[in-house]
Amino acid sequence: MLVSLDIRDVLIIDRLELAFQPGLNVLTGETGAGKSILLDSLGFVLGWRGRAELVRQGAQQGEVVAEFVLTADHPAHAILAEAGLPSAETLLLRRVNTRDGRKTGWVNDRRVSGEVLRALSDTLVELHGQQDDRGLLNPRVHRDLLDAFAGLDLAPLRAAWSGLAQARKSLAQAETQVQSVQAEEDFLRHAVAELDTLAPAPEEEAQLDAQRRLMQQAERVCGDIARAAATLSEDGAERLVGDAARWLEDVADAVDGRLDPALDALSRAMDALGEAQMSVTACMDSLEFHPGALEQLEDRLFAIRGLARKHGVLPDELSGFADDLRARLDRLDNSGRDIAALSQAVAEAQVAYDAAATAISEARAQAAKRLDAEMSGELAPLKMERAQFSTALAHAEPGPEGWDAVTFEVATNPGAPKGALSRIASGGELSRFLLALKVCLTRGQPDMTMIFDEIDRGVGGATADAVGRRLRALADGAQVLVVTHSPQVAALGAHHWRVEKTVRDGQTLSRVVPLSADERVQEIARMLSGDTVTDAARAAAQDLLSAAPQTK
Secondary structure, eight states: OEEEEEEEEETTEEEEEEEOOSEEEEEEOOTTSSHHHHHHHHHHHTTOOOOSOOBOTTOSEEEEEEEEEOOTTOTHHHHHHHTTOOOOSEEEEEEEEETTSOEEEEETTEEEOHHHHHHHHHHHEEEEESSOOSSTTOGGGHHHHHHHHHTOOOHHHHHHHHHHHHHHHHHHHHHHHHHHHHHTHHHHHHHHHHHHHHOOOTTHHHHHHHHHHHHHTHHHHHHHHHHHHHHHSTTTHHHHHHHHHHHHHHHTGGGTTTTHHHHHHHHHHHHHHHHHHHHHHHHHHHTOOOTTHHHHHHHHHHHHHHHHHHHTSOGGGHHHHHHHHHHHHHHHHTHHHHHHHHHHHHHHHHHHHHHHHHHHHHHHHHHHHHHHHHHHHHHGGGTOTTOEEEEEEEEEEEETTEEEEEEEEEESSTTSOOEEHHHHSOHHHHHHHHHHHHHHHHTTOTTSEEEEESTTTTOOHHHHHHHHHHHHHHTTTSEEEEEOOOHHHHHTOSEEEEEEEEEETTEEEEEEEEOOHHHHHHHHHHHHHOSSOOHHHHHHHHHHHHHSOOOO
16 A cells, blocks of 8 residues: 655655555646646656656756555565565655656665566556556457456466477477488488598598608618618627627636626627617518508598598598588488477477467456456446446467457447447546456455546546446555546545645745645535635535545
């Protein structure tokens, strides 16, 4: 419930503090007195998009503070929790508009964005007028309104749609891949066969290249190695070292061991010569190859390099490239089985979606009948017992919220064709249709403050009285704010304020005055008779007030 509204330096309001009450709160005043400014100010603090410039002439900034009282289960608590804001019984909204156009908002003294304010406003206030901009006249949101009226949970349907969409996407991607692979099937099979035949290994190209260079130089290298082997053999260095060792051994005893170091060194030399000879022999053996080996090696080396150039990869990448091509061929070979499985998944997802959408459609059809019946009951007290309201359901393109298109249609007289609400009803009729709709669609939302901006425009007399009494009944146990020019509606208010203009120091200012019982008589008499208030008008005003139900 809206408890208070504090406005400072907004348009033609310098300072205004309003304390609202439960029940029917009525605001009256002459045209242009500033009633719309109050709604603009409330919309500003709630984050609604409205006038770009709100700051009063001569002021540096405009400020609006709104205080709400929340019940323990009020949906605003969830919005606060999601935004990471503290939650309490009292909700204080504050928003400032500076002269340079900057707008800043706070919730319980914590700075917030306009999106958070607007999210909160959806749980706090419903603004409604003849030129309804909150959805009642917009066929595109009629389905949402019917779903809210029915209390439908669309989460299972949305999940089914999401599953169907994902299954279709997976099938489409698989079919696209198969088509792509099929277009190059001949190339893939030829390329894989060619790669499998060659079977290049990683790093093989570098190894072949090194071996090729070695084989090209083998003749020259082998000659030098052979000469070295001959020098190290028994007819070469090994024989000479052996002879020297034997000669020294023969005379070693005669010199009392002085030749022992030399003999040890010669022994080590013999061992080293043996190792060298073995290594040289092994090298010579490894360099031996048959006459066609170099040609065969070069053929393979050039084949690997040519295949790498052909496919635009490095030689060492040919093996991985072949694996990729085989995988693509495998997908092609298994595509029939995969497509069948994905098609089956789509069919199953379609069945699940159809079942969920059918259930929602049936629930909507039942809710539409209930809404039509409730609307019939609401129109009769508003002097429209001959009018007809119907909720039309038609098939629409399937989507996450089903396949139903919903349109609110009316006929103002029996036998007259039905049509869209905004095209069929006249101004006064439209007001009453919208009021009846508002009553039906907001039933069960006692925590919502409902604001009706001149909903009674275009009606008078007994019809205006019927509208006022419906508003009064709607406000029972709730809070309703009504901006009205109708004396019949004003007389039914539980709380009454007059909006008026004053001129002070050459400036036009707007103020809002709470009215006493006597002042209400005077104000309603003005609404009945105009600028000149007569005794007859006062008497009529008194009669209207006396006929109004007493405030509990």
